[in-house]
Amino acid sequence: MFMKNCWQVAAFGREVVAGQLFPRRICGDAVVFYRARDGRVVALEDRCAHRYAPLSMGALIGDTLRCMYHGLCYDTNGKCIQIPGQDHVPAKARVRAFPVLERYNFVWIWMGDADKADATQVPDVHWMSDPAWVASEGYHHVKANYRLLNDNLLDLSHETYVHGKTIGHDSVAESPIAIRNEGNAVYVDKEMKNCNPPPFYQYLARVSATDRVDRWQHTVFQPPGYIVIDVGVQPLDAVPGSNRVDGRVIDLITPETASSSHYFWAFARNFRLGEPAVTEFLRENVRRTFDEDKDMLEAQQRNIGERESERGFDVAIRADAGPTQGHRLLASMLEAEARGSIS
Numbered sequence: 001m002f003m004k005n006c007w008q009v010a011a012f013g014r015e016v017v018a019g020q021l022f023p024r025r026i027c028g029d030a031v032v033f034y035r036a037r038d039g040r041v042v043a044l045e046d047r048c049a050h051r052y053a054p055l056s057m058g059a060l061i062g063d064t065l066r067c068m069y070h071g072l073c074y075d076t077n078g079k080c081i082q083i084p085g086q087d088h089v090p091a092k093a094r095v096r097a098f099p100v101l102e103r104y105n106f107v108w109i110w111m112g113d114a115d116k117a118d119a120t121q122v123p124d125v126h127w128m129s130d131p132a133w134v135a136s137e138g139y140h141h142v143k144a145n146y147r148l149l150n151d152n153l154l155d156l157s158h159e160t161y162v163h164g165k166t167i168g169h170d171s172v173a174e175s176p177i178a179i180r181n182e183g184n185a186v187y188v189d190k191e192m193k194n195c196n197p198p199p200f201y202q203y204l205a206r207v208s209a210t211d212r213v214d215r216w217q218h219t220v221f222q223p224p225g226y227i228v229i230d231v232g233v234q235p236l237d238a239v240p241g242s243n244r245v246d247g248r249v250i251d252l253i254t255p256e257t258a259s260s261s262h263y264f265w266a267f268a269r270n271f272r273l274g275e276p277a278v279t280e281f282l283r284e285n286v287r288r289t290f291d292e293d294k295d296m297l298e299a300q301q302r303n304i305g306e307r308e309s310e311r312g313f314d315v316a317i318r319a320d321a322g323p324t325q326g327h328r329l330l331a332s333m334l335e336a337e338a339r340g341s342i343s
């Protein structure tokens with residue numbers, strides 16, 4: 001169900017505040033995050049080895065974490081270093097410590113074999129922290145399996161129906177897509193030539209509904225939950241004051257449980273950087289757009305219900321090509337991980 005030998009986003013860096021315990025469930029496991037005194041993030045299993053009390057209900061004492069049920073104290077490696085009322089600490093008195101690091105304003109966690117964690121494998125979302133870009137970011141908790149979120153982003157034809165108020169337009173559903181697999185990634189490209197811009201792009205490019213633009217969506221998917229979409233419009237008419245729009249929609253999806261997901265997102269732009277109103281417009285409109293996805297995804301998950309999760313759907317349409325390639329790649333990587341050979 002979950003890929004674990006990979007880096008996944010656990011939180012925005014700002015969510016893990018010095019001196020505080022931050023609990024979050026990742027891939028079914030309860031994890032507690034905190035900052036050591038040197039500022040580095042620590043991630044421990046949120047379950048005391050003794051009676052399974054959540055350590056996130058405990059107390060941070062320097063770099064150590066005390067369970068506030070019976071007082072067992074753990075170090076940053078998850079090793080119990082003190083048990084009140086006895087000198088001996090059994091070797092089994094320990095909780096998992098997960099490899100964790102901060103990059104691009106995110107906290108990334110490695111839920112798999114700790115000895116395989118390789119800091120060079122963090123997926124590239126440099127747009128989050130590159131001074132040439134400004135990111136408008138947000139988070140949605142979605143009560144749906146992470147693969148449904150992947151499917152949503154690998155088939156953008158849904159924009160026409162779900163997002164008519166912002167980014168949806170007939171040209172999105174009608175334009176063909178080109179798909180290719182390269183390495184451990186799926187690429188889905190859609191070009192919408194000489195079309196009218198939807199409201200979202202009218203504002204960003206400073207054009208009107210009747211002006212013509214070339215619009216594009218170039219999506220890259222890396223399992224289990226990394227999707228970055230190069231999006232934008234180029235105005236075709238000589239509209240005074242209009243501008244080209246170049247954006248990256250950054251979608252980082254981390255499973256919470258089999259039927260719920262953490263959805264970290266951002267819209268990074270490299271135009272009109274000095275306009276806070278554009279930053280705010282993007283944050284608000286992308287959030288509203290993803291609220292619409294959340295409504296649909298949660299309703300879809302309710303309909304899937306207790307159905308066996310591996311069972312496919314009954315009807316395939318042409319627009320499924322992206323999701324289908326995504327499923328295949330994810331399945332092959334899950335299989336490779338189960339065999340112990342990460343490809």
Ligand SMILES: [Fe+2]
Pocket residue numbers: 152158159162163289293
């Ligand atoms: Fe959507």
